[in-house]
Amino acid sequence: MFKIVDGPIDEIALENEVRTDADGAVIVFRGVARKHSRGREVIHLEYEAYPEMAEKVMAQIGDEIKAKFPVSAVAIVHRTGVLEVGQASVVIAISAPHRGEAFAASQYAIDRLKQVVPIWKKEIWDDGSQWIGWENEQHKTAV
Amino acid sequence: MRLFASYREAAGTSKLEVPISAGARVADLLELLAVGIPALKTAKGLVAVNHTYVDAAFELHDGDEAAFIPPVSGG
Numbered sequence: 223m224f225k226i227v228d229g230p231i232d233e234i235a236l237e238n239e240v241r242t243d244a245d246g247a248v249i250v251f252r253g254v255a256r257k258h259s260r261g262r263e264v265i266h267l268e269y270e271a272y273p274e275m276a277e278k279v280m281a282q283i284g285d286e287i288k289a290k291f292p293v294s295a296v297a298i299v300h301r302t303g304v305l306e307v308g309q310a311s312v313v314i315a316i317s318a319p320h321r322g323e324a325f326a327a328s329q330y331a332i333d334r335l336k337q338v339v340p341i342w343k344k345e346i347w348d349d350g351s352q353w354i355g356w357e358n359e360q361h362k363t364a365v
Numbered sequence: 366m367r368l369f370a371s372y373r374e375a376a377g378t379s380k381l382e383v384p385i386s387a388g389a390r391v392a393d394l395l396e397l398l399a400v401g402i403p404a405l406k407t408a409k410g411l412v413a414v415n416h417t418y419v420d421a422a423f424e425l426h427d428g429d430e431a432a433f434i435p436p437v438s439g440g
Binding site for chain 2: 253269270271272274275276278300311312332335336337338339340341342343344353354355356
């Protein structure tokens with residue numbers, strides 16, 4: 223499952239989807255909205271996506287993972303809209319026969335997602351707001 | 366034509382229909398649009414056509430969905 227949703231992410235459904243009887247490890251990574259960012263206090267976050275392309279690119283990341291790591295299954299769901307501090311913006315579930323591969327694949331999945339998936343985050347502060355992403359150089363090597 | 370995040374706000378719209386001439390490339394589309402949306406050039410991002418990242422030399426065809434992608438910040 224590779225999806226963009228506009229409400230809370232069903233982590234249990236993701237976990238159930240990836241687990242098979244051959245697996246000794248299931249890792250569920252949850253990215254959550256943080257209160258402090260770059261020294262400022264965040265009131266809430268707004269996420270926007272290019273849904274059709276984001277789902278396609280997330281599925282491509284799933285294919286990359288399966289080519290690189292001996293994992294059983296990968297699922298990635300990202301949420302859009304307004305998120306309050308503490309709410310999950312992204313959940314990645316990966317199953318594998320052994321934990322080492324599952325941990326490595328999880329790290330790879332979130333790193334790649336942050337590099338290439340067309341999703342944008344806006345931080346809302348009490349005295350302003352800003353789209354995040356211009357401060358890093360990753361987009362220049364994203365293709 | 367789809368615009369997202371900072372580009373969408375700069376343009377005041379998320380979708381545009383843009384007539385292009387035969388043989389037009391992504392670079393031509395950028396020149397055309399940057400007249401009304403300078404941010405596309407002053408704060409340069411990536412371009413996707415039909416949901417795949419492409420470079421400036423990519424040739425456009427009638428009915429293509431081009432999208433201007435500011436630096437991503439998901440996760």
